Amino acid sequence: MSYKKFVTLFFILPFLLIGTIFSLNIIIDPFSITNYNLLDIHYKLARDDRTEKVERIRKIKQIDNLILGSSRSQHIDPKILTEYFGGYSYNFGVGGGSSADALGILLYLESQKKLPQNILLTLDFSTFLGDTLHPSFYKLPELNFLDKNIQPTSQIAKFLSIDAVRASFKTLKAHLKQTIPNSYFNEEGFMVSRKAKTVDQKTISKQSHNYVNNIYNNGDFNVSQARLENVKSIVELCKKHKINLAVTLTPVYAYQYALIEKNPSFKLKLAKFKTDLAAISPFYDAMIDNQYVKDIDNFEDSVHSNERYGHLYLAAIYKNTYPDLIKYHQSTTLMPF
């Protein structure tokens, strides 16, 4: 092969390959970025929930009720909020979603003059263990209020990414086979599970130990002041725009909470965190929601509650006892497990 031919092919081949991948991702559009659905695909199987949900929020003209949180709140059906308050509801629960993600999307909605009337801010305790944010947070300009100089190439990057390729192939495969995925996000950002996941006592106990020992480091962590500040900013933003805000701590399976309570320093640290949070906003503490968190049938695993619990959770907050229950529980102790 001559040098000139090598140079020519060096430009042509990657161009063709990248162009093909780009076109494939545009046609399948796994994150629903474009408004076209040329192949009439029903189920988009994207792995990057932030990108997918941010794109959906960009397109929705008006959101009346918004759920903010992490994967732990993805099983809360926003339609229930529509039943309670009317209007359109959306669940912006994203993997590892912290108060920074929540603040980021609210600041974006504020800039677009699309702020909702009701917000349910579900706070995942684990997102306060340190300042580190989910890597996807940084690459989305709609979320990343910490760095406004984020590269504006992100729209192209969304079509030219490994995640997009993977999601496109997965989506196309499911579409061609006409299979319905076991779980997927619907139009309202709700995680639909065709077959409810169940968990047995042994597994959930193991998971609980694992979380406490390894994820929560047996209480050896510093609560992130930056994330608490983000909560404060959300509360102020809601006050400024007269938005009805409800703050909650997401539930964990009672056995896991009992393990936390067994560790005196961890228990103290958690109590201090709750006190600090209460100083910012009253909140509904679902971590000690005794009537529900002890029931294994409400959980998919030791930290992810299921759809059934989602219904109960919303009812507890908004229907049955609201606003009385939205208060800081002075006692953080769970009933003996």
Add this chain to the structure above:
Amino acid sequence: MLFNSYEFIFLFLPFTFFIYFYLLQQRLIVGAKGFLVFASLFFYSWWNIAYLPIILSSMLFNYVIGNSLNENFKSVRIHKHALLTFGIIANIALLGYFKYSDFFIENFNLAFDGSVPLLHLALPLAISFFTFQQIAYLVDSYRAETAEYDFLNYALFVTFFPQLIAGPIVHHAEMMPQFASRWNLLKQYKNIAAGLFIFSIGLFKKVVIADYFATFATNGFDKAEVLNFFEAWATSLSYTFQLYFDFSGYTDMAIGAALLFNIKLPINFNSPYKALDIQDFWRRWHITLSRFLRDYVYIPLGGNRKGSFRTYNNLMATFILGGIWHGAGWTFIFWGFLHGMALVIHRFWKNLGLTMPNILAWFITFNFINIAWVFFRAKEWDDALKVLNGMFYGEMIISYKLEEKWQFLSSANIKFGAWLPHISGDQFTYAFLLMTAFIVFFSKNSSFYLFNFVPSKKLLFLSTFAITLTALLFNKISEFLYFNF
């Protein structure tokens, strides 16, 4: 502007290439070189235009001093010596002011209980590189080893964008003739093909390999206090590979980009982790820095010409200086000290005429380098000790999913829990570490492919694969590690 960014690859590089050769085609040689200097300064200013006056004034100052040293070739020796001393002090003062002021103030405050406020100066990009490059030029001008260069070629020598930000630290003797050569003013497909190939390999090394390991290294050093045994080793090894692939990837890209303009930059890496002793390592790692330290620090200090004791002192001094060059911090100094110490021990061992099996020599060398990098990477002294504590005394925790099958491991004090939770690792982390280790230890390096470059379908396929895969990972752009030094 990063080499691994859309704006560099799709706009800056092709635009600069085509304009440069278009101007040359029109026989506007001065215009073409002037354009290349302008493009390089634009490339530099992309980060922060505020640094532009610093590099311009440094360049002008050193050119004047260098030329004066040349002109004074036959004049009284003391004047030349004073001029050189002035030139070197001015360069070091500039570097010291921006890079080391706060370090000195902090230590002064600590030692004398003072309260001198910190300056919080931002480090101008590439200052360590262009300062060293120009100090070498001054010294060689003093030694009458430089020709009288015209300013345009000198400006290109300092600012040429492929090597401007993080080296290789080029020597005027290897660059100036290339900029002056008429042969290099013609478009040469051989160089373009080799340049594109090596650029694509460098891009792959940086974006696919280095950035993959960056996650584990960053998470590990951020959570140093809680790392278990496997996490601590994954952290240190990830950083060891990240640094190598990041910096050698950058160098490959620099060499490739320069080749497009018919400029051959010196190689900077030659499979350093294959080294069998620490001296061998420094002949393979950041070769142009080692060369600078050898020629402008170690040898002027006396090298190995003044007896063993003096040689050991010179080695220590050179490597402590090497540590300081990398950053203003005690961890860098200690890293330099460790390497200096290792070189002293190695020389002592050699002087005794002792040998050891190659595999053992390699094992000791690689592990020493890996452990020393922990100090190099750690933000604080304490973090380094915590990572090392995890590596040697950390709990051994493997995935709880294996508990039923591998219950027998409990008797060996191995516990079951989450697998690599603090570094966000998964079941592939160690597999990738092993795979990368295999490539690093057993495969030929990119310099080999560059020197033996003959266009073929295999290399074309490799380049296409590298370019396509990196294009798909561009949304995770990260800076090169050596930009911080």
